Amino acid sequence: MAKTNEETKFLDEEDKIENRSVPNTKLRYLEHRGNRNNMWRIFNFVLLAAGSLLILSPLWWMFATSLKTMAEVMSYPPSFFPESWEWTNYIRAWNAAPFTTYTINTITITTFVVIGSVMANSFIAYGFAKIPFRGKSIWFAIVLSTMMIPGFVTLIPQYILFSNLGWVNTYYPLIVPHFFGSAFYIFLLRQFYMTIPTELIEAAKMEGASHFYIWWKIGLPLTKPALATVVIFSFNGAWNDFLGPLLYLNDENLYTLQLGLAVFKGQLSTQWNYLMAGSLLVLLPVILLFFFFQKYFIQGINLSSGGK
């Protein structure tokens, strides 16, 4: 019986069993089970395919709307396919607001946030994972408990602190806190460090290496996959942060893309073609990042649950 590749994969397990000599009744049962399983698989596939359409349709709609003329955006009923593809919408949207400035600002902030997150969290996590010291478990419990504190409880006093430091309307409040570690990344990197054999560090210590040296020369390189996750998550977080810039930045020259988009919405109200073009451009780096580094996104999620 000729089978397609996919089918063989499905039936692999059954085949293995069937090839051995098994009592007749069991064989018949397994055949029946095989059919039933295939039915389920088809049902499953259909559901998943339908679901994918639901998941993708908003993104397609965004793209389609961004290419429509204003008249078409307003026409009823709306359509899934633009009549004429107005690529110039993108240029017009980009030029309608200082998006170039916003982009440079966002990249500046994001770069510092990513550097801070990687260095600080890796450093701290190494301490928690690889150095025995008294009070470690208490401090680690404190790390974890900070995850339970609603951000708004510290937001107002932090604002007061930063405004007393004269940091309002600067990037410091958006960047500096990231150089002091955050619970989620510390936890994630510590989990990863735990998988590195202690003997490796012991051996380096025997050679007379200090913990700084070991962290820099062994710790950082060996935890690269986990650090990639930190890079991606912190990039995503900084790129999409709206609350921080909204609170701390008043000068339009300092605005980030997220703030810029919000202002843009205020100006254009229902000119959805330009709004969608702008939104899509802002989301594009994240989408690209996702497709190229999907593995690290998924790893981050799995590590954070304490799983494999």
Next chain:
Amino acid sequence: MGKRKLTMRRKESIYGYIFILPFIVGFFAFTAGPLLFSLAGSFTDYNITSQMNFTGVENYQSLITEDGLFRTSLWNTIYYVAFSVPLTTIGAIFISSLLNQQVPGIRYFRTLYYLPAVLSGVGVYLLWMQLLEPGTGMVNLVLGWVGIDGPNWLYDPDWTKPSLILMKLWSVGGSMLLYLASMQGVSKNLYEAAEIDGASRLRQFFHITIPMITPVIFFDVVTSTIGGFQIFQEAYIMSGNGEGGPANSLLFYNLYMWNQAFENFNMGYAMAMSWILFVIVFVLTIINLKLAPRWVHYEGEEK
């Protein structure tokens, strides 16, 4: 035990604290310090510029007894959490159980279903505002195909919160991955034994899969409850820059707190609000932890 060993241990301890020092400094500067400040500030009429007088429990008193908007915002938030947490949990479990099967193209399906979870920020909120436009949006267009006359979504006070929940459902991918990972960890033997016994797929799902993934359900429920109470950005953007939407139906707790703190500069009042929220979240987490042993199933070494 020689003297050398003692000093070694001591040296290690010093190293340990040097390594976690950034966290300790950050903890006092950005978490513990601010927490204490806001607790103290919540008993004052602090307004950032001129005054900081001790007013006792006045803030708390007027919040609980007088402030109608406080009650509205608390109600809105509880409504949102009460629907979004169970719906996104069930949605994520359902999708991950579909994605846990071997069907052609499963890798692509997994990628696709996860994609919306990584998209966030103003761009996504603007997208949903357009999708939910009653006349020119996609949602009502599609509902129209199946003969449903779609509601006015973000313009109708009864439908604003469901609008946000719908948007959240679109991006359940993050917790979906958690469930998927834990479903893949369930031993195949369990299913095979059940199948020999003639248990249907549905029975297997409810009697094997669900109990085995309860630790992750627990984790998801706790974190998404905490997260749900803090909803802010989407409400801020989708209600027209923090105005609270039609009939204040999108005035969530944090949004009201934001307006009190940074629009009206009633900092003391807002800090009292933040502590009430803290207590609510804390109590709910404790309740969750206490209820956990009744339904969360931990297997052997997996703690």
